[in-house]
Amino acid sequence: xxLYKNFCEExxxxxxxxxxxxxxxxxxxxxxxxxxxxMAKKAPNDTAVVWTNPDGEEKIFTFEDISKLSNKAANVxxxxxxxxxxxxxxxxxRNYEYWYVCPALHxxxxxxxPATHLLNQSDINYRVQTANVKAAxxxxxxxxxxxxxxxxxxxxxxxxxFVARRYLFGTIDLTSEIEEASDELERVETNVNDPMLIYFxxxxxxxxxxxxxxxxxxxxxxITSKYWQCVKxxxxxxxxxxxxxxxxxxxxxxxxxxxGCAVMVYDFDHxxxxxxxxxxxxxxxxxxxxxxxxxxxFIKRGMDKYNLDSLEHxxxxxxxxxxxxxxxxxxxxxxxxxxxxGQTETTLIVxxxxxxxxxxxxxxxxxxxxxxxxxNDHGEEVPDGGTGELVVYPREGKKQYGIFMTYYGNDELYKxxxxxxxxxxxxxxxxxxxxxxxxxxxxxxxxxxxxxRVGPFEVENVIMQYPNVLECxxxxxxxxxxxxxxxxxxxxxxxxxxxxxxxNKIKTFCNKRMASYKWIQHLEIVDEFSKTISGKIKxxxxxxxxxxxxx
Numbered sequence: 001x002x003l004y005k006n007f008c009e010e011x012x013x014x015x016x017x018x019x020x021x022x023x024x025x026x027x028x029x030x031x032x033x034x035x036x037x038x039m040a041k042k043a044p045n046d047t048a049v050v051w052t053n054p055d056g057e058e059k060i061f062t063f064e065d066i067s068k069l070s071n072k073a074a075n076v077x078x079x080x081x082x083x084x085x086x087x088x089x090x091x092x093x094r095n096y097e098y099w100y101v102c103p104a105l106h107x108x109x110x111x112x113x114p115a116t117h118l119l120n121q122s123d124i125n126y127r128v129q130t131a132n133v134k135a136a137x138x139x140x141x142x143x144x145x146x147x148x149x150x151x152x153x154x155x156x157x158x159x160x161x162f163v164a165r166r167y168l169f170g171t172i173d174l175t176s177e178i179e180e181a182s183d184e185l186e187r188v189e190t191n192v193n194d195p196m197l198i199y200f201x202x203x204x205x206x207x208x209x210x211x212x213x214x215x216x217x218x219x220x221x222x223i224t225s226k227y228w229q230c231v232k233x234x235x236x237x238x239x240x241x242x243x244x245x246x247x248x249x250x251x252x253x254x255x256x257x258x259x260g261c262a263v264m265v266y267d268f269d270h271x272x273x274x275x276x277x278x279x280x281x282x283x284x285x286x287x288x289x290x291x292x293x294x295x296x297x298f299i300k301r302g303m304d305k306y307n308l309d310s311l312e313h314x315x316x317x318x319x320x321x322x323x324x325x326x327x328x329x330x331x332x333x334x335x336x337x338x339x340x341x342g343q344t345e346t347t348l349i350v351x352x353x354x355x356x357x358x359x360x361x362x363x364x365x366x367x368x369x370x371x372x373x374x375x376n377d378h379g380e381e382v383p384d385g386g387t388g389e390l391v392v393y394p395r396e397g398k399k400q401y402g403i404f405m406t407y408y409g410n411d412e413l414y415k416x417x418x419x420x421x422x423x424x425x426x427x428x429x430x431x432x433x434x435x436x437x438x439x440x441x442x443x444x445x446x447x448x449x450x451x452x453r454v455g456p457f458e459v460e461n462v463i464m465q466y467p468n469v470l471e472c473x474x475x476x477x478x479x480x481x482x483x484x485x486x487x488x489x490x491x492x493x494x495x496x497x498x499x500x501x502x503x504n505k506i507k508t509f510c511n512k513r514m515a516s517y518k519w520i521q522h523l524e525i526v527d528e529f530s531k532t533i534s535g536k537i538k539x540x541x542x543x544x545x546x547x548x549x550x551x
Contacts, residue, residue: 001039001046002233003035003039004222007025007029008021008219009021009022016354017356018227018354019368023219023401028192029215029219033187035254035257036066036067039260040068046262047236048062048065049263050263050283051096051267052266052267052279053267054267070101073100074108075182075185076174076178077104077135079177080172081159082110082134084188085111085194086134087132087133087134088105088110088133088137089115089124089131090102091137092243093117093141093267094243094268095267096265096267097165097174101137101174106215109188111131111196111197112197113199113200114199114243114244117144117244118244118533119533121147121151123533124148125151126207127200127210128151128158129156129157131408133158135159135162137163137174139164140164145161145171146168149168193215194215196215198210198212198213199246199249201345210409211345211408213405214405218254218255219258219401221250221255221347223353224251224347225237225258226255227367228354229256229289229313230313231261231286232259232287235287236262236286237262238285238287238288238289240289247318252265261286261287271297273300273301277305285311286312287313288314289315291316292319292320293471299325302332304333311333314333314338315337316337316340317339317342320361320441321360322457322461322464324465325337336358337358339351339358339363340352340363341364349366349367349372349390351367359432359436361461371392371395371396373392373393374388374437379420382430384431387430387446387453389424389425389428390428390429390437391425393421393422426443426444427442441455441457445475445539449483449486449517450482456473456475459510460472460488462510462514463490463506468492468496469493470491470492470493471491473488473529473542474489475539475543485521486520487521488523488524489529489542490523490524491528492525503524503525507523
């Protein structure tokens with residue numbers, strides 16, 4: 001059963017490839033009622049979630065299970081005073097409760113704020129204060145519940161803390177209360193333009209921004225799942241992401257359920273490429289999505305050592321994809337990696353959609369929901385091949401779905417990203433003569449050397465071709481002759497010690513393969529990178545460390 005067709009008009013070419021798309025959304029659309037409950041009516045026994053963990057525990061939920069459990073959870077929340085417009089922080093890792101707590105809060109018209117369990121008390125308090133959070137729902141693991149209680153004891157809006165599968169004095173035992181609750185729920189009237197969800201971004205600088213989406217967000221992910229991840233009815237899709245990040249919305253619920261596809265959930269704490277591949281093998285995953293770094297580990301492990309015959313499609317986003325990873329994945333699986341690009345503030349902006357002729361390393365072409373352009377600092381269109389900022393123009397005569405409502409509590413920041421009447425992504429790219437977009441880097445990370453503008457990824461892409469390089473980052477450092485010199489920071493794969501001459505070997509290897517203005521002047525090998533809580537390399541920290549070393 002595929003409900004997505006109830007909410008859109010799609011135009012396909014003779015080969016079934018998407019060429020135009022428009023959403024048709026009822027005023028009272030609500031994912032909890034109109035997708036979860038509707039699936040429970042029309043396909044009650046179809047699998048919605050397959051959950052397992054490293055201990056071998058397993059739970060399988062049908063759409064009927066999710067519908068009833070979300071009703072029960074909604075009744076629990078309602079009995080504790082949670083209602084329409086209330087902000088609820090949800091820290092559930094990959095715990096199976098997320099898949100019925102989330103639609104339960106949607107049904108009530110509450111605003112869900114997913115967050116990672118890696119947050120400390122200061123991080124939590126910042127989110128509570130910024131978004132006016134009334135309640136929190138959390139995992140029984142680690143000290144998350146204790147941290148939330150400590151925050152709730154301070155002067156702030158946080159009133160109640162719900163904990164799954166654990167009793168802790170001062171909190172509400174969510175699991176036992178759900179067991180006792182009714183599975184009947186009278187529909188709460190919500191409007192499609194009401195706020196539904198807030199994600200706090202995790203940038204490399206500054207405090208996280210509260211990105212607020214309305215109920216149309218879930219439907220804007222139809223393209224994400226149907227035409228980029230290529231999920232199929234009755235299939236099993238696996239996206240590697242914790243529920244605290246926007247990638248979970250991209251790949252772990254909305255579009256997948258709209259397309260009648262179950263989601264695979266592996267509830268792990270410590271990443272192991274071998275264990276993930278075994279999960280894909282055991283449960284016969286049909287489509288898979290992960291950042292390029294995951295594929296790098298898969299390649300080194302050997303994807304061809306596992307029986308992945310059920311696997312039909314591979315996609316990637318979250319970082320720029322280099323051609324070396326693309327080629328190795330194809331070599332080991334026979335499947336081409338389909339790259340896509342979007343942000344916490346958006347859904348899928350640019351992608352290699354179903355049926356696309358791929359160019360390894362290219363993000364693809366704009367999806368039908370977005371009118372995408374490359375502009376310079378003066379707001380002028382950049383000719384093909386030139387680097388500029390990737391921006392989104394409002395679609396003439398059509399509603400703009402998929403882009404966030406506002407930065408909650410910061411209207412000025414929201415106005416700034418919409419300056420000049422277009423949405424500024426803050427990412428730079430170029431478009432080739434065939435209309436394919438190529439990622440360059442964040443606007444703030446561009447390196448200006450000898451009058452040339454160099455995007456870090458242009459150099460990083462070459463570095464990754466050197467054997468046994470696991471991660472790298474390129475920054476600009478002060479240089480009296482060039483303005484900025486190019487410095488590469490490299491992490492080698494485990495088990496590959498470097499000799500004293502390795503830095504020169506990597507520099508020579510790379511510089512032979514690049515134009516002279518992109519040559520690496522400095523190279524440093526490190527054991528680990530400083531990263532944000534979402535796993536992004538902190539280039540600002542790298543620049544600061546370099547400055548300190550230079551004195």
